[in-house]
Amino acid sequence: MTFAKLAVFTEHQQQIAKLAKALSHPARVAILEHLAKVGVCISGDIANELPLARATVSQHLQELKAAGLIKGTIEGQTVCYCIDPEGYQQLIDHLGGFTTNNKPTSCC
Amino acid sequence: MTFAKLAVFTEHQQQIAKLAKALSHPARVAILEHLAKVGVCISGDIANELPLARATVSQHLQELKAAGLIKGTIEGQTVCYCIDPEGYQQLIDHLGGFTTNNKPTSCC
DNA sequence: GTTGTATGACGCAAATATACGACACATTCG
DNA sequence: CGAATGTGTCGTATATTTGCGTCATACAAC
Numbered sequence: 001m002t003f004a005k006l007a008v009f010t011e012h013q014q015q016i017a018k019l020a021k022a023l024s025h026p027a028r029v030a031i032l033e034h035l036a037k038v039g040v041c042i043s044g045d046i047a048n049e050l051p052l053a054r055a056t057v058s059q060h061l062q063e064l065k066a067a068g069l070i071k072g073t074i075e076g077q078t079v080c081y082c083i084d085p086e087g088y089q090q091l092i093d094h095l096g097g098f099t100t101n102n103k104p105t106s107c108c
Numbered sequence: 109m110t111f112a113k114l115a116v117f118t119e120h121q122q123q124i125a126k127l128a129k130a131l132s133h134p135a136r137v138a139i140l141e142h143l144a145k146v147g148v149c150i151s152g153d154i155a156n157e158l159p160l161a162r163a164t165v166s167q168h169l170q171e172l173k174a175a176g177l178i179k180g181t182i183e184g185q186t187v188c189y190c191i192d193p194e195g196y197q198q199l200i201d202h203l204g205g206f207t208t209n210n211k212p213t214s215c216c
Numbered sequence: 217g218t219t220g221t222a223t224g225a226c227g228c229a230a231a232t233a234t235a236c237g238a239c240a241c242a243t244t245c246g
Numbered sequence: 247c248g249a250a251t252g253t254g255t256c257g258t259a260t261a262t263t264t265g266c267g268t269c270a271t272a273c274a275a276c
Contacts, residue, residue, distance in 0.1 A: 009134035013141065020131035023203075025234085026117035029124045044252060056235050058254055077243045077252055088203055095200055133264085152222060164265050166224060185222060185273050 012094075019091040022067035027052060028060050032083065035070065041081035120202075127199040130175035135160060136168050140191065143178065149189035 009017075022028060027050060034049050035041060043061060047054040061081060064070045068087040073080045131137060135158065142157050143149060151169060155162040169189060172178045176195040181188045 009138055013134040013137040016137045017132055017134045020128045020137075023128035024125055024132040025129075026121040026125045027234090029121040029128075030117055033121065042252085043254090053236050054253080055237075055255085059234080062254085074253095079253065092200055092203055095196055095203075135264090150222090151224095161266050162223080163225090163267075167264080170224085182223095187223065 016091070016094045018067055019069070019087060019094075022064050022069050025060070027056070028064055031057070031060055031064065032069065035081060035083050039082070041072075042078050043081060044078070046081075124199070124202045126175055127177070127195060127202075130172050130177050130195075133168070135164070136172055139165070139168055139172065140177065143189060143191050147190070149180075150186050151189060152186075154189075 023032075030050055031046055034046055038045070043058065044054070046061070047057040050057060052060075061070065061072065065072050065081075068090070069084055070081050070087075071084045131140075138158055139154055142154055146153070151166065152162070154169070155165040158165060160168075169178065169180065173180050173189075176198070177192055178189050178195075179192045
């Protein structure tokens with residue numbers, strides 16, 4: 001994506017982009033919804049629910065973990081995944097900044 | 109991105125993905141921040157603020173408009189862009205669903 | 217009419233994302 | 247120990263995104 005000029009953007013902006021990118025794919029949204037609904041976190045369960053290969057699900061889980069939206073803890077043979085509220089809060093806070101600073105009748 | 113299996117995902121999920129994708133790029137976040145800060149909406153101004161070509165900015169604006177995060181109205185010679193709070197509210201509402209349904213101590 | 221400004225559309229090349237199969241590793245059970 | 251199960255990683259093919267140059271259009275000023 002030609003991120004040569006990525007350095008010119010604020011860390012703040014990149015942080016938002018990172019969190020948003022984690023949600024920018026229906027598969028990841030589905031994973032999060034499943035986690036939120038079931039609450040249980042076994043990777044295999046997610047792979048069974050979604051029409052995706054285990055490798056793909058594992059990859060998505062990794063990205064979500066990297067973005068800070070989920071946590072993963074090893075639990076013997078299985079791995080436990082669950083939602084990390086901090087990441088959401090962070091994103092929601094950032095989003096709030098756009099709307100609160102908004103000046104409604106400036107021109108439109 | 110091999111979206112052959114896209115049909116299996118909920119419209120709800122795809123809507124979130126669409127909104128999130130609009131925020132998944134630092135350039136677009138920068139555009140939105142600029143709009144939120146200045147409140148004025150001339151496309152050329154945005155192109156001057158960012159280290160991107162006008163064509164690129166125009167493209168980003170188009171994507172943001174398609175996602176429903178900004179509005180664009182023609183105003184004589186110039187085009188007026190401003191933030192559309194509805195899109196944000198929609199996204200924030202969706203995000204809230206994840207955290208509220210969260211069962212904290214289910215396994216982690 | 218001609219020039220300059222403001223915007224958007226088309227097409228291209230490079231970078232990235234996505235999905236998958238196959239393999240390697242750890243743990244549990246017989 | 248050997249088999250079975252659950253996970254993660256690696257390499258690869260395809261689809262998409264991204265950024266830019268270039269061109270076409272619309273309007274105002276001279």
